């Protein structure tokens with residue numbers, strides 16, 4: 001994956017040559033300007049502003065938009081630490097509206113669910129165990145008495 005410096009990215013902000021920096025990834029959206037449902041000005045302004053991530057997130061783009069983006073990906077910014085995997089991760093991120101916090105929320109939601117389903121299983125087992133213990137104790141006890 002090619003790496004671009006911020007200064008290089010900032011050289012591409014015109015209608016004939018427009019790059020966007022979103023989530024540390026660099027997109028060449030020159031051919032997409034006219035087709036963008038949000039208008040070409042939105043993209044040009046976002047491009048000129050440097051990092052378009054915030055604007056892009058504010059709009060709450062659909063998963064369709066996220067998968068479209070992958071087609072315009074040309075590289076990442078220098079020092080980029082995220083995954084360069086692409087579509088799938090980005091799409092999940094979006095569906096929950098915006099990146100890691102949402103992923104974390106999804107995981108947090110899952111945890112209680114899985115632990116409570118574990119308890120659901122444990123509970124009947126405990127009851128059966130107790131019943132068996134009681135039966136064993138009573139049988140043994142009454143035999144000891146007899």
Ligand code: HEM
Pocket residue numbers: 020027029036037038039042043046052055056059060061062063064065066068069072
């Ligand atoms: C490669 C980057 C981008 C792609 C592929 C993209 C794609 C799209 C798509 C497909 C839509 C239609 C609605 C949806 O599916 O979410 C949309 C809407 C929109 N986009 Fe983007 N977009 C990009 C970047 C941006 C940026 C940086 C801005 C900055 C302001 C922006 C502003 C908007 C706005 C305002 C709308 C809403 C249009 C409306 O609902 O009337 N987009 N975009």
